[in-house]
Amino acid sequence: MSLIHFDAMRLPDHCQELRKEVRAFLESEIAAGTFDPDRPEVGAKNADEFSRRVGAKGWIGMTWPKKYGGQERSFLERYVVTEEMRIANAPVRRFFVADRQSGPTLIRYAHEKIKQDVLPRIIRGELFFCIGMSEPNSGSDLFAASAKATRTDGGWLINGTKVWTSSAHIADYMIGLFRTSGSTKENRRHGLTSFLVDMKTPGITCRPIGQMSGQRDFNEVVFQDAFIPDDHVIGEVDGAWKQATSELAYERSGPERFLETYDALLALTNAAGAKPDVRVTVGIGRLVAQLHTLRRMSVSVAGMLEAGREPVVEAAIVKDLGTVWEQGLPHRVRELASLLDLEDDEEDAFRNKLDFELKIAPKLTIQGGTTEVLRGIIARGLGLR
Incomplete structure (x- = not known):
């Protein structure tokens, strides 16, 4: 048996129904002016209220025990919520760390008094963690x-x-x-x-x-x-090392680890139009194929978490490959965009979007564990160190 294994996993039908519900919620929030997918900084002003509305929908701590206010839903359902929030550039920063990793750590290791006090407030969207x-x-x-x-x-x-x-x-x-x-x-x-x-x-x-x-x-x-x-x-x-490594399995494996510069690919696809240059078509096709592969691996880790396993090495692989890919994506998009014939106003809007993605790209292989550390974990998982 391989030391590293990604189970074949597809999202079940009830997850796709949940996806429709999340999309409808996000569309209503965008229409109300809570946030603008093209200007993420707008949402920061409304993040507290948005967090509470997400909590009211039952989408924070949704996998957690009901006795603390959770829904006991699956990691695959949580995956869908995370994916839709990330693609929409929703202002999730206020609650995301607590939902993704801090809450599960408290559930497993904290004093019961702390669990009873802190976890329900996280679920309501009232507490934010680092x-x-x-x-x-x-x-x-x-x-x-x-x-x-x-x-x-x-x-x-x-x-x-x-x-x-x-x-x-x-x-x-x-x-x-x-x-x-x-x-x-x-x-x-x-x-x-x-x-x-x-x-x-x-x-x-x-x-x-x-x-x-x-x-x-x-x-x-x-x-x-x-x-x-x-x-x-x-x-x-x-003796915290064991719990720290299991916490990182939650942190390193989600779709947020390859979707942070997804806007660049979306902008390129929209700018290319229905009949782009064949070179642009091939380039977009390769990027989408790479994205699909990363997504399948990430969904697989969510399935392993759902099964009660701790896929620390597999999560490190997703984070390593995903952040390297999303870091390089704006640069590849810029190369492909040079083949497009855009109107001046279209080009200005496209460049503004791409400039922002290029500026955030350097941080992506640092946050959540550097590439060098991740590859050390992977090597250890392969028995090479």
């Missing part, structure tokens, strides 16, 4: 994390810095990985603990990291004697 893993001197090498949590009366004091922390400036909570003791010669993974961090805690400073796109996404988060109570420890003290 992930504190990468650090200035270690990047995506989580083994090298040095930000420390030290025991004190009733809890822990956290000191150190996390970096590239997406959406930390708008987050209510962080799930952070901190060193609670040293690693051992036998187990370099030992000594890391996960904490649920209230971002309003005194001693936490959030600083923006600029991006070419002008968006604020990445942040540096500095901790200076920030107090975290004992019941905010997530899982086993010194």
Whole structure:
């Protein structure tokens, strides 16, 4: 049996019915002016209200247990909701991290008191999460994390810095990985603990990291004697690595890992018209075939998650291939667009769209784990290291 395997998986009919429902909801939100698919920044102003309406539809935490307010629906249904939200450029940032990975981590490892308090509020679209893993001197090498949590009366004091922390400036909570003791010669993974961090805690400073796109996404988060109570420890003290890797299986495998620059392909297809140059036709065909392959792999991982498996290596493959593809997509679109004969106003609109995609492309192979780290995970899964 292969060490890496993608199960053949197709979305069942009830998922396609759900797709129609999601599309109708998004069309009504666009018509109401909540967001503009062509101008994602417009939706940021209405993201809080949008999150609550999505929660009211039952589309946040939809796979989670009913006792916390979830729907106990399938990962394949969640996949459909994610795919439609991403393609529409809906303002999902406020709830997406909590829905995708933080909530499942809390369900598996948090104290029951925390679950009862936090999970229903996530489901209602009221709480927003960020992930504190990468650090200035270690990047995506989580083994090298040095930000420390030290025991004190009733809890822990956290000191150190996390970096590239997406959406930390708008987050209510962080799930952070901190060193609670040293690693051992036998187990370099030992000594890391996960904490649920209230971002309003005194001693936490959030600083923006600029991006070419002008968006604020990445942040540096500095901790200076920030107090975290004992019941905010997530899982086993010194043994967080297992739960951190399973969390990344949720983070790295979804359609958002290859659809972030999808707009560039859509813009090219629209600009090409019904009878494009044969070279453009061939180029678009290749890109669509590549996209379809990535999608089939991603759906397969969703099916494995549905079956209760932890496809960490397969998720790393989807993230590696997907982000490399979406990073290169605007450049390939620009090459193919040079073969089109566009009117001046059409070309201006097309260039404006493409310029934005080119500016966000460099970040795509960093967020969620760098390409180098992902390939190390894949190599380990193949028994090569």
